[in-house]
Amino acid sequence: MPTRTVPAPARTAASLTVIRGVRAWQLSPQPAGLPYGLPESLAAAASELPAGPAWAEHRTRFAIELVGDGISGWQAPVGETVAQIIVDDLAAGLIGHDAAAPRRLAYRKKTGRHRSGAHARQAASAVELACWDLASRATRVSVTALLGGTVRHTVPAYASALGLDPAHPAAPEAAAWITKSGFWGQKWPLTKQLIHAGPGAVAKALTPIRQAAGECRFMVDGLGRCRLDEAMRLLPVLADLQVAFAEELLPPGSWSWHRLRAAGAGVPLAAGEHAVDEAEQVRLLAGGGVDVWQVDPGWSGGLARSLHTTELAADLGMATFPHGDRLPAALALAGACCRDKIPAVEWHLTLEPLRQQIFSGSVRVEGGRLAVRSVPGLTEVPRLPEKTPVLEVTAP
Missing domain, CATH: 3.30.390.10 (Enolase-like, N-terminal domain)
Structure with a gap:
């Protein structure tokens, strides 16, 4: 160019x-x-x-x-x-x-x-x-300080197991490793095969994982793959598994999503990472469309916008779990907020270490927690x- x-x-x-x-x-x-x-x-x-x-x-x-x-x-x-x-x-x-x-x-x-x-x-x-x-x-001055001040110096991480197969015989062992490593929680995917096989297959696959996870919080991600009838049949299974939240069983904000939301069944529904425009963000938050907010500073308009929607979610009684695509920005956001507003940020087990390879220094998870950057710069300088x-x- x-x-x-x-x-x-x-x-x-x-x-x-x-x-x-x-x-x-x-x-x-x-x-x-x-x-x-x-x-x-x-x-x-x-x-x-x-x-x-x-x-x-x-x-x-x-x-x-x-x-x-x-x-x-x-x-x-x-x-x-x-x-x-x-x-x-x-x-x-x-x-x-x-x-x-x-x-x-x-x-x-x-x-x-x-x-x-x-x-x-x-x-x-x-x-x-x-x-x-x-x-x-x-x-x-650190980015967190510029955002209004550093509230905490480390933030819990929840382990995203997307890319792992919940039906694999090694999945319960992986869940036990996540718990032992100190993560705040663990999120597992609902694969197309499981969804199409029905709620019985989902229960058969996820129950051993849930048991192996022990006291570790347990979440699922539908990746928007379910039809409305499939998602409705899954709600009782997810309620029995005591999931902390179910992410994007359906495309958020759709007619089917609101039908699912109205069904309830005690399963908190999470969304927000794909709500990139301001009006869509406000509709989901203020319209009662979600129980758990997931913002991505790299997709939503940046840090200032992410802080705004995090504060709005808190005012509406919702916790925010920043999406992990821009982890350094998510950490700066979490460092400027108390744990009630942002209990944990996402750490993608198989993808985040690859993302970090472009930087001269990488973010690492220690004991299930991530350090909030206290030196100038949002990230290390890219290689x-x-x-x-x-x-x-x-x-x-």
């Missing part, structure tokens, strides 16, 4: 947090296969490998750099489509923006037509998160295999 130059406002006073340029750097593809060092019980129960290079967004990845006066803010990884939206629609309007003023970001000039939808929101979120990173590094950016937009 060629270098472009756009007009910049006159500099009246030097500011480390003012954006002078936007760069995109290509990253290495996500590795294929399971992460190195995965415990044998987890590896044995793995039903599918993390997508790695099989998914375009994992194969062609970029780091976004917002260049200030001698310091930069980063966000990574982003897929090629998201990077292109940042380049085409957002980059020119970022020149001259003060990264320390997140509420002004929405009013910067946009040069394209992408305004809504998942990719547009991911692009806006990536820019917002990079602004927090730049502001934190420039001011030498850049290329010596030059594939795109650069700067002021003259």
